[in-house]
Amino acid sequence: MKCKILPPKVLYHPVLPYKQLTSDNTHKLLFGLCRTCMNKISFKCKHIDDPTLNKHDKIHEIKRCKECKNIKNEKCIHSNEERVIVGTWSTIEIDKAIEKGYKLQKIYELEHFEKTSTDIFKLYVDTFMKYKQEASGCKCDPKYCKPDCENDKECKTKIQYIIDNAAYNLDIDKVKHNSGLRFIAKICLNNLWGHFGMRDNFTQKEYCFTLEHITKIVFNEKYKDISTMILDENIVLTEYKEKEEYSKPNPSVNVYIALFTTAHARLKLYELLDILQERVLYMDTDSCIYNDDGSEACKK
Incomplete structure (x- = not known):
């Protein structure tokens, strides 16, 4: 709106x-x-x-x-x-x-959509969130956490707590720290949203070996912000952007999905800010640092 x-x-x-x-x-x-x-x-x-x-x-x-x-x-x-x-x-x-x-x-x-959905990406997100939580392990320091730490009493207690409080059905045998798998799962989750909000007009680069090639780019009415760099006597690097009226829309971009994703994230963070008020020291898109003064607000 x-x-x-x-x-x-x-x-x-x-x-x-x-x-x-x-x-x-x-x-x-x-x-x-x-x-x-x-x-x-x-x-x-x-x-x-x-x-x-x-x-x-x-x-x-x-x-x-x-x-x-x-x-x-x-x-x-x-x-x-x-x-x-x-x-x-x-x-x-x-x-x-x-x-x-x-x-x-x-x-x-005002843009209005007659049809809406709350589970269009549910299976995708649930799958990779499950992988990410399982690969996060029992929150032990990876330097000291042994591969078989799930057998340790303290670690097993932590794992059970994670399973009991997770929004997904985790497999207790798979809750082990795995930085590689966690990274891949996180990238898959982030990239799903990232492609919907990705800008279209990136700078294009071409290596030119002939004067004709350079001329075709420099005098093309569809391009703007043109620059050239001589790399050696045979190669010239040219950079340019397409003008808005000539650029083709990216088929994977959907600004509505992207903006509602960020809007929900901001509102989720705002719930915390609204409770903490002046106790907030710093915030980012996914975190908040605050002064814990032992008040009822901090206990929430």
Whole structure:
């Protein structure tokens, strides 16, 4: 759904990500409550103007600039119109955002599917998750865990705990640490999602041995960002990208599957963030480091 939505003024962990252009013309995915405040990361520092500094030192000084830091950390005093964000998100994320106080103001576009499924990839995922959990072993350090450690009393207790709490029917005889099998199972799980979200327009490379070949690439109206590199007197490496209007869509790409996969993952992580609140020290896409202060929130 592409929409305009107003975040609440107070929410420790924002729900919706916002793509913001930075000062070096790249995009960052930010989680904030004010569009204008998030726009501040695109400001170019004008406070460091020492001609004696080389490029590396200047970049270092810009990152340490106190004036820029103060500007970016000012208390938000912007109006609702300045705070509102426009973007495209999954409906499940918007539902969670509304639950946390976001206000939906306008819908620009909505993609609706009459048929849905919750088990289209179930067999595939269950199979490789089972392999991954079994190959993870009993969580002993691989340096000290013997191949027959399942016979050890402590290890057997750990294995039984894993089996009892796993979402899959694990084979107790196969719960052994196997880094190779675990890696393959993990790659199979990640690649399933990765191909659905893979971008199309990669840089193409060709080795040219004739002037005719080089000319055909350089003056082709279908190509952009063309560069050449002379490798030796007989070979020239050319790199280029196809223009969007000429590029062929990748048949394995399905942006809807990819975005709902990441949306569900973000919401799963958000469940934890919402409980821990200010105790969170760091988070990644699949993990969270927090300060365990012994509170009821941490026990959850």
